[in-house]
Amino acid sequence: MPAPANSFKARLKAGDTQIGLWLGLGDASVAELASHMGFDWLVIDGEHGPNGLRDVLDQLRAIGGRSSAVVRTRDDDRAGIKQMLDIGAQTLLVPMIESGAQAEEAVRSVRYAPAGARGVGGKVAAPASSQAVARDSFSASLPAAAVPA
Numbered sequence: 001m002p003a004p005a006n007s008f009k010a011r012l013k014a015g016d017t018q019i020g021l022w023l024g025l026g027d028a029s030v031a032e033l034a035s036h037m038g039f040d041w042l043v044i045d046g047e048h049g050p051n052g053l054r055d056v057l058d059q060l061r062a063i064g065g066r067s068s069a070v071v072r073t074r075d076d077d078r079a080g081i082k083q084m085l086d087i088g089a090q091t092l093l094v095p096m097i098e099s100g101a102q103a104e105e106a107v108r109s110v111r112y113a114p115a116g117a118r119g120v121g122g123k124v125a126a127p128a129s130s131q132a133v134a135r136d137s138f139s140a141s142l143p144a145a146a147v148p149a
Helices: 007-014 028-035 053-063 078-086 100-110 128-136
Strands: 020-023 041-045 068-072 091-094 145-148
Touching: 007 068, 020 028, 028 041, 028 053, 041 053, 053 068, 053 078, 078 091, 078 100
Parallel strands: 020 041, 041 068, 068 091, 091 145
Antiparallel strands: none
């Protein structure tokens, strides 16, 4: 199964104007409501918002495909980045990137070997379709966007 298209990334690359909303409440019901409002993207704030891994998972599920979900990670911790991808985040906003070398390492965290440091777990909490993508894309990189803040 091929990786799903990343419409947020494609629209950024095309220079399209997008309107979005920052979610900082850590509540899946709010994320679901916002996803029905017509926003192009919704940022789930894991740096300053009260969002742990399970909170982000619940919000990703609540948003579904109605808006592009952008997950702002707590920091550039490789394990945290990989966990966000494993639960189904497709686009990441990695804060506090202060050098080219640090940006390169963040990008390595989202790519599978040999281009990166991401591995495949035996079981993830993401939907079955995401598991199939990981399985079929083992040696390739998913089109996740690591966007420094």
